[in-house]
Amino acid sequence: MRSLTSRRHHKAARLLLVAVALLVTGGIYAVVSPAASVAAPTPEETIARGKELFAVSCASCHGLNGEGLASQGAPSLVGVGAAAVDFQMRTGRMPMANPLVQAPGKTNPFTPEEIAAISLYVASLGDGPAIPDPDQYDPSGLSPEEVAVGGDLFRTNCSACHNFQGSGGALPNGKVAPPLLDAEPIDIHEAMRTGPGEMPVFADQAIPDKDVKAMIAYLDQVHAEPSAGLSLGGLGPVSEGFWAWVVGIGGLVLFAMWITKKAARR
Ligand code: HEC
Ligand code: HEC
Structure with missing residues (x-):
């Protein structure tokens, strides 16, 4: 009995206990996290959710039904398609703060699910370009000849504004x-x-997907550099949430233990 108590008070044992508790709760979280247990919403439910979000964040400029408000200088979104919403929101352009200046690319505060819901809602207002699948833009596996064609297409269609290597430019x-x-x-x-x-719009009839891929491959080649920064790449949202839980809460617990110990010493 005595030896058990003293061992329990041993610092390493306490740390071990915290670690085990976190791994267990983190594991439970990963298993029961809502994404895994809630049934996927129907398209109608997603559109309804998108309409709600739209009313809160977008309607003040684009109108309650996406018809556009001239007083805000905001265009109608009927027929712009899911791709336009996805692009404008993911790159942080929309919702716009000040309609008088070009929307800056800022970090977007919406979850991918919210963006998908608003995109689907706007797509329901009228036909427009859909959000592309990876096989429409993934440039892997192209031959050097195809990439060279992509370079020609980029120089012909894009470099007047974006510069030869895509380094951008003033209009x-x-x-x-x-x-x-x-x-x-x-x-x-x-x-x-x-x-x-x-x-300008470059429609499928003018530049088909295979040429878009070649242009993307060309830009990749031009910009090929090791990417900087720490990323949890590939681990996926559940494991990222899991590690955030273990590291974040673990840090707090260690801090709390340190504080109490300091107070006790006084
Ligand atoms: C403060 C006003 C304002 C708010 C709020 C706003 N927008 Fe916009 N939006 C604009 C203006 C102005 C433009 C035109 C910008 C341009 O031409 O560069 C625009 C353009 C767009 C476009 C491009 C349309 C096209 O023809 O390709 C989309 C899509 C869009 N907005 C979606 C949204 C969504 C979705 C929200 C809510 C999440 C939103 N906007 C919130 C003002 C606003
Ligand atoms: C007439 C000038 C012009 C031409 C030609 C043009 N662009 Fe753009 N492009 C722009 C402007 C202006 C913007 C920014 C729009 C905004 O922020 O509302 C832009 C934005 C973009 C973006 C978004 C970048 C970001 O930071 O989010 C991409 C990608 C892009 N252009 C690719 C292309 C490609 C590829 C071509 C050739 C097929 C092309 N552009 C041709 C003017 C042009």
């Missing part, structure tokens, strides 16, 4: 064509199909 009216260094393949596909701001 005559004070607007800017942003650098494409950080643009994801899906951003490039969606921007071409939806024509944000001053950019």
Whole structure:
């Protein structure tokens, strides 16, 4: 009995206990987290949810039914398609703070589910480009000849505004064509199909998906550099949540233990 108590008070044992408790609760979280247990909503439910979100965040400029409000200088969204909403929201352009200046790309505060719901709602207002599948923009596996064609297409269609290597440039009216260094393949596909701001639309009939992929491969080649920064890449949302839980709460618990010990010493 005595030896058990003293061992329980041993620092390492306490740390071990905390670690085990966190792993267990984190594991339970990963198993019962809502994404895993709630049935997927129907398309009708998703559209209804999108309409609600739209009313709160977008209707003040685009109107309650996406018809656009001239007083806000905001265009109708009927027929812009899911791709336009996905592009504008993921890149942080919408919801816009000030309609008088070009929307800056800022971090977007919406979850992927919310963006998908609003996209589906806007798509329900009228036909427009859909959010592309990876096989429409994934540039892997192209031959050097195809990439060279992509380079030609980029120089012909895009470099007037975005510069030869996609490094961006100023437009005559004070607007800017942003650098494409950080643009994801899906951003490039969606921007071409939806024509944000001053950019023209490049429709499928003019530049089919296979050429879009070649252009993306060309830009990848031009911008090939090791990416900086810490990323949990590939681990997926559940394991990221799991590690955030273990590391975050673990840190707090260790801090609390340190504080109490300090107080006790006084
Ligand atoms: C403060 C006003 C304002 C708010 C709020 C706002 N927008 Fe916009 N939106 C604009 C303006 C102005 C434009 C035109 C911008 C341009 O041409 O560069 C625009 C453009 C767009 C476009 C591009 C349309 C096209 O023709 O391709 C989409 C899509 C869009 N908004 C979606 C949204 C969504 C979704 C929300 C809510 C999450 C939202 N906006 C909130 C003002 C606003
Ligand atoms: C007439 C000038 C013009 C041309 C030509 C043009 N763009 Fe753009 N592009 C723009 C402007 C302006 C924006 C920013 C729009 C905004 O923020 O509302 C933009 C935005 C983009 C973005 C979004 C980048 C980001 O940071 O989110 C991509 C990707 C893009 N363009 C790719 C292309 C590609 C690929 C081509 C050629 C097929 C092309 N553009 C042709 C003017 C142009």
